Amino acid sequence: MSITTIGQITLEQAKALVECLESGEQEAADAIVNDIQNPTNSELFAEIGKLTRQLHDSLTNFQVDSRLSNLATGDIPDAKERLNYVIERTEEAANKTMDAVEAIFPVVDNISGRVEAVNPAWTKLMNNEIDLAEFKSLCLGIDTLLKNTGKETQLIHSLMTDVLMAQDFQDLTGQVIRKVIDLVREVEDSLINMLTAFGISSDGVLEGLGDDASPREKSKSTLSVGENLVEGPIINTENRDDVVEDQDDVDDLLSSLGF
Amino acid sequence: MKVLVVDDFSTMRRIVKNLLRDLGFTNIQEADDGSTALPMLQGGDFDFVVTDWNMPGMQGIDLLKAIRADPSLSHIPVLLITAEAKKEQIVMAAQAGVNGYIVKPFTAGTLKTKLDKIFERLG
Numbered sequence: 617m618s619i620t621t622i623g624q625i626t627l628e629q630a631k632a633l634v635e636c637l638e639s640g641e642q643e644a645a646d647a648i649v650n651d652i653q654n655p656t657n658s659e660l661f662a663e664i665g666k667l668t669r670q671l672h673d674s675l676t677n678f679q680v681d682s683r684l685s686n687l688a689t690g691d692i693p694d695a696k697e698r699l700n701y702v703i704e705r706t707e708e709a710a711n712k713t714m715d716a717v718e719a720i721f722p723v724v725d726n727i728s729g730r731v732e733a734v735n736p737a738w739t740k741l742m743n744n745e746i747d748l749a750e751f752k753s754l755c756l757g758i759d760t761l762l763k764n765t766g767k768e769t770q771l772i773h774s775l776m777t778d779v780l781m782a783q784d785f786q787d788l789t790g791q792v793i794r795k796v797i798d799l800v801r802e803v804e805d806s807l808i809n810m811l812t813a814f815g816i817s818s819d820g821v822l823e824g825l826g827d828d829a830s831p832r833e834k835s836k837s838t839l840s841v842g843e844n845l846v847e848g849p850i851i852n853t854e855n856r857d858d859v860v861e862d863q864d865d866v867d868d869l870l871s872s873l874g875f
Numbered sequence: 876m877k878v879l880v881v882d883d884f885s886t887m888r889r890i891v892k893n894l895l896r897d898l899g900f901t902n903i904q905e906a907d908d909g910s911t912a913l914p915m916l917q918g919g920d921f922d923f924v925v926t927d928w929n930m931p932g933m934q935g936i937d938l939l940k941a942i943r944a945d946p947s948l949s950h951i952p953v954l955l956i957t958a959e960a961k962k963e964q965i966v967m968a969a970q971a972g973v974n975g976y977i978v979k980p981f982t983a984g985t986l987k988t989k990l991d992k993i994f995e996r997l998g
Contacts, residue, residue: 866978869965875969
């Protein structure tokens with residue numbers, strides 16, 4: 617923008633200026649000087665205007681980046697809901713397991729107690745030291761033991777199945793947590809984009825993530841696997857009409873299809 | 876009866892295996908997704924498949940379609956046990972020829988009922 621680098625003044629302008637000064641027309645001379653300076657000014661203004669517009673656009677784009685605002689207003693609260701679901705499911709599983717185990721303990725203790733009770737008389741019988749009255753009492757004791765133990769082992773078996781079934785949370789919560797991990801990755805990408813837009817070298821920002829590159833690629837490809845979109849466990853079934861709430865709903869839907 | 880249990884979560888495979896054993900199925904093998912399951916099915920004389928839907932690699936619905944498309948496997952009954960609960964998906968599974976559909980979380984009783992129903996139908 618230096619005046620010396622571009623033709624800022626013509627020979628005609630210079631001659632006119634000299635004429636004006638020689639004839640003492642100061643106002644006319646000033647006007648010529650202004651004319652000469654004007655083109656420089658408008659170029660400077662144009663440059664400032666361009667920079668201002670760029671700054672304005674950057675700020676506007678930052679504010680209206682819809683993905684970023686969706687992340688903040690939609691996806692992150694949704695992730696909180698998903699993580700709460702993980703807490704609920706794991707808590708429920710822990711309680712179910714402990715309920716079953718606590719119910720098993722007294723049953724096992726009962727069996728053990730009855731075995732202890734018949735044991736002295738049984739030892740006497742084995743050593744041929746038992747009398748008739750003791751023998752009759754031993755028979756009754758063993759009768760009770762056999763009858764009750766049969767029932768109680770069935771109860772234990774059923775409680776053990778409850779313990780087993782309580783472990784299904786691991787599959788469900790694993791799927792939910794994977795979804796949240798995907799969201800975290802997306803937030804990370806948005807933040808990197810934002811930093812890049814604000815002129816911080818994306819190379820510098822991405823450098824620290826170098827080791828991450830392959831798992832990132834891998835999980836991105838698993839997301840698009842298969843032509844059928846899978847959603848995983850539905851957390852808010854009551855707010856949706858495109859999903860079933862429980863097994864009864866599934867059975868109803870299938871039977872309506874003639875299944 | 877030889878059964879193949881397909882799920883990417885080993886805990887869920889273990890649960891299903893235990894429940895099936897309880898119901899009298901003793902010959903049970905496992906696969907962690909459809910692409911592992913399919914060659915096992917083609918190589919062995921399986922009588923029944925229990926599969927999850929959402930798995931990395933080949934998904935359960937694609938495994939079901941592949942089984943129905945293969946003349947040597949198409950007779951094998953397939954039971955889906957999945958967290959996928961969209962009506963659209965259940966309809967899709969029915970159209971693909973699934974024999975039973977159980978949504979997670981499920982109970983031992985549900986599994987027994989569905990198995991009884993499947994084998995009753997097959998005669």
